[in-house]
Amino acid sequence: MKLDKIDIRILCELQKNGRISNVELAELINLSPSPCLMRVKRLQTEGFITGYSAQIDVAKLGQTLTVFAEITLKNHRQIDFARFLTTIEKVDSVVECHLVSGGYDYLVKFITAGISEYQAVMERLVEMDIGIDKYFSFVVLKSPIVKSHLPLESIFNS
Numbered sequence: 001m002k003l004d005k006i007d008i009r010i011l012c013e014l015q016k017n018g019r020i021s022n023v024e025l026a027e028l029i030n031l032s033p034s035p036c037l038m039r040v041k042r043l044q045t046e047g048f049i050t051g052y053s054a055q056i057d058v059a060k061l062g063q064t065l066t067v068f069a070e071i072t073l074k075n076h077r078q079i080d081f082a083r084f085l086t087t088i089e090k091v092d093s094v095v096e097c098h099l100v101s102g103g104y105d106y107l108v109k110f111i112t113a114g115i116s117e118y119q120a121v122m123e124r125l126v127e128m129d130i131g132i133d134k135y136f137s138f139v140v141l142k143s144p145i146v147k148s149h150l151p152l153e154s155i156f157n158s
Contacts, residue, residue: 001046006031008156010039011048015149018052055148058111065112066140069122070104074133081105087130093121104136115139 003011009029013020020028026036043049058064073080081099088094088108096109112118118137126132 001042001048003048003156007039007043007048008152010036010043012149012152014040014049015152063114065110065114065118066143067110067112067118068138068140069106069108069110070136070138071106071108072104072133072135073106073131075131076105080131084130084132087125087128091121091125093117 006029010025013025013028022037022040023033025040026033029036031039040049058066071084073084084106085097088097088106091110093110093112094108095111096107098107099105100107110118110121112121122135122137126135
């Protein structure tokens with residue numbers, strides 16, 4: 001399915017406010033409610049919209065620690081990557097995991113209650129023998145820019 005400008009506008013608006021009513025959405029994109037709803041349902045069916053969720057202010061939850069870890073595996077066979085991912089996806093404190101190019105294999109984002117919890121998680125992962133050769137940790141001091149939406153209009157207008 002190819003997206004047109006109206007689909008992109010629908011996705012942009014839903015990223016800003018997933019709880020918007022269909023009538024309000026239709027008004028914002030200059031479409032009548034029925035075709036707007038049909039388009040939203042099609043975007044859901046085609047997998048462009050995968051769900052709706054609440055955005056939570058982590059700072060309001062109390063003291064948390066965000067850490068990015070560069071993780072390098074000992075071996076680089078498909079089975080090594082699969083074993084690592086199967087384990088890491090079960091770790092609650094892992095909120096993102098990216099296979100990257102460059103000097104290491106994965107960039108993993110952890111959110112924990114503190115440094116001791118993070119260190120315990122990493123020690124457990126290393127002890128599990130899931131193929132971790134080495135890791136480097138980067139503690140986030142401040143996050144001045146955090147966006148919860150994708151730059152859809154600039155992606156599709158280039």
